[in-house]
Amino acid sequence: EPEVTQTPSHQVTQMGQEVILRCVPISNHLYFYWYRQILGQKVEFLVSFYNNEISEKSEIFDDQFSVERPDGSNFTLKIRSTKLEDSAMYFCASSVVEKLFFGSGTQLSVL
Amino acid sequence: AQSVTQLGSHVSVSEGALVLLRCNYSSSVPPYLFWYVQYPNQGLQLLLKYTTGATLVKGINGFEAEFKKSETSFHLTKPSAHMSDAAEYFCAVSERNYKLTFGKGTLLTVNP
Numbered sequence: 001e002p003e004v005t006q007t008p009s010h011q012v013t014q015m016g017q018e019v020i021l022r023c024v025p026i027s028n029h030l031y032f033y034w035y036r037q038i039l040g041q042k043v044e045f046l047v048s049f050y051n052n053e054i055s056e057k058s059e060i061f062d063d064q065f066s067v068e069r070p071d072g073s074n075f076t077l078k079i080r081s082t083k084l085e086d087s088a089m090y091f092c093a094s095s096v097v098e099k100l101f102f103g104s105g106t107q108l109s110v111l
Numbered sequence: 112a113q114s115v116t117q118l119g120s121h122v123s124v125s126e127g128a129l130v131l132l133r134c135n136y137s138s139s140v141p142p143y144l145f146w147y148v149q150y151p152n153q154g155l156q157l158l159l160k161y162t163t164g165a166t167l168v169k170g171i172n173g174f175e176a177e178f179k180k181s182e183t184s185f186h187l188t189k190p191s192a193h194m195s196d197a198a199e200y201f202c203a204v205s206e207r208n209y210k211l212t213f214g215k216g217t218l219l220t221v222n223p
Contacts, residue, residue: 031209043213056210098143104154
């Protein structure tokens with residue numbers, strides 16, 4: 001079965017640094033998403049992306065976050081200046097219709 | 112606004128016993144409902160989904176769930192637990208097909 005691929009699996013960074021989380025969605029999918037899960041909490045919606053633009057974003061997705069699909073295959077999440085509270089598992093997902101396929105996640109640790 | 116409540120953060124069953132994981136939802140429109148499973152160090156895998164039609168939905172690995180509108184519930188069941196079912200299970204609701212709101216998850220432990 002096709003799968004969503006995320007790299008790296010674990011990212012450690014210093015507070016204030018920029019990080020880029022990378023995702024390769026399933027090739028024929030049209031909708032792309034980022035979710036995150038802070039340890040012990042719910043999986044939370046961050047942003048959805050369709051037709052090369054953000055279609056919806058949550059309150060969490062403030063100005064320090066951005067998404068990009070730079071080359072038609074990769075889908076990235078950038079955090080410009082990381083904070084301690086950004087430490088979480090970040091999941092990328094893609095879909096054609098209502099069935100979302102999730103990647104295995106990137107565990108971001110901000111020190 | 113949509114929301115999901117999963118009753119019980121941890122459920123423990125014996126191998127061969129019935130699995131029942133509870134999920135209640137709130138939605139302002141007819142919802143789409145999902146159950147996802149997360150095995151250690153892996154992503155979220157779709158177990159089953161309800162969109163329209165038959166209210167009893169069968170998924171992978173012998174799981175099924177029943178949409179009960181009157182009770183705003185979508186409980187997940189499996190007649191006989193297997194050791195490989197040990198994982199975290201997430202119920203989710205969507206009002207617009209793509210933005211999922213997840214519950215806090217239920218950790219299922221299966222005892223030999």
